[in-house]
Amino acid sequence: DVNVYNKIFEAVEKVPGANNPHRVRSRMIGNLYMITLDIEVNPQITITQAHEIADAVEKSIINSVDNVYDILVHVEPAGGCQTGEKFGVDKDMV
Ligand SMILES: [Zn+2]
Structure with a gap:
């Protein structure tokens, strides 16, 4: 479902500090989506900050x-x- 990937990319774009979502995968478990993705963050930020960004990405999705x-x-x-x-989907593929 390409629409799901578009929604995921749009959701990541809304989160400050979350860059270049790639290797996005979604698969169905029953009628629910299990989503995995990579994002890139500034290498200079702390793990705490990176975790907050990852959390924000999850909430946005x-x-x-x-x-x-x-x-x-x-x-x-x-x-x-x-x-x-x-593996997975990059933005230029959808
Ligand atoms: Zn990667």
């Missing part, structure tokens, strides 16, 4: 997407994302 079972946000330092992450 829950506000935008119906029927969410769970969300797992993987936080990476900006620019540190390895090439070769070939």
Whole structure:
């Protein structure tokens, strides 16, 4: 469902400090979505701040997407994302 991916990308864009959502995956568990994604954050911020951003991303997605079972946000330092992450959906694919 491409629409779900668009909603996820829009939800991440609303969160200050959450950049470059990628490797987005959603799968259905029954009629609920299990969503996983990577985001990039400023490498200089604290783990506490990064956790707050990840939490805000989860809340934003829950506000935008119906029927969410769970969300797992993987936080990476900006620019540190390895090439070769070939699973899931990037923004230019939807
Ligand atoms: Zn990544």
